[in-house]
Amino acid sequence: GAGVSQSPSNKVTEKGKDVELRCDPISGHTALYWYRQSLGQGLEFLIYFQGNSAPDKSGLPSDRFSAERTGGSVSTLTIQRTQQEDSAVYLCASSLPDRVGQPQHFGDGTRLSIL
Amino acid sequence: GQNIDQPTEMTATEGAIVQINCTYQTSGFNGLFWYQQHAGEAPTFLSYNVLDGLEEKGRFSSFLSRSKGYSYLLLKELQMKDSASYLCAVREGGATNKLIFGTGTLLAVQP
Numbered sequence: 001g002a003g004v005s006q007s008p009s010n011k012v013t014e015k016g017k018d019v020e021l022r023c024d025p026i027s028g029h030t031a032l033y034w035y036r037q038s039l040g041q042g043l044e045f046l047i048y049f050q051g052n053s054a055p056d057k058s059g060l061p062s063d064r065f066s067a068e069r070t071g072g073s074v075s076t077l078t079i080q081r082t083q084q085e086d087s088a089v090y091l092c093a094s095s096l097p098d099r100v101g102q103p104q105h106f107g108d109g110t111r112l113s114i115l
Numbered sequence: 116g117q118n119i120d121q122p123t124e125m126t127a128t129e130g131a132i133v134q135i136n137c138t139y140q141t142s143g144f145n146g147l148f149w150y151q152q153h154a155g156e157a158p159t160f161l162s163y164n165v166l167d168g169l170e171e172k173g174r175f176s177s178f179l180s181r182s183k184g185y186s187y188l189l190l191k192e193l194q195m196k197d198s199a200s201y202l203c204a205v206r207e208g209g210a211t212n213k214l215i216f217g218t219g220t221l222l223a224v225q226p
Contacts, residue, residue, distance in 0.1 A: 004157070031212060042119070042216035043158075043202070043204075043216040045213040045215070048212065048213050056211040056213070058211075059213070091158070095212070102212075103160035103163060104160070104214065106150075106158045106159070107157055108155075108156060108157045
């Protein structure tokens, strides 16, 4: 497909379990972002990957959250020992190399529900 | 600190014009984006402003005043399908291209 692909689209899990969310960016997009969207809140930045540079992890809310990007393409966001407050929609976006005005293209997100 | 303010909800009539305002206070500024998000779907890019003034794209226009920390999105000839959330986002610049988002404005278009 031509767009950003995320899987799974929905995930329900018990508190304390680990979850892994996947993002397939648009081919050729070297920049990849993860955001979180909670009910009634704006999108919250989590982490940014750009090419081979060290990722910007400044938005990760705790050390239970981690992300990696293998081969400059697919990325996985891992949440360990999930808590109820982790329930949200996790959105991935990608863009071409940073130039002024380069928009980020979003996937449909993974809706995560922690019971 | 970082603060981006938008009205929470707006209602408008099919065929009319609506203006959605966004004010921002951020530590840096390197462009402002507007996105449209239908319920349960991905945000989709609408417009980008980095210089003061008006950018027009068909039925959608976006305006920016950097000195006032203010932007608006103008939607003309409203259609029912324009019912969605409209997200204002500022790129602070620096090493990261991350966007700082407002909470979004939920627009309801009525017949």
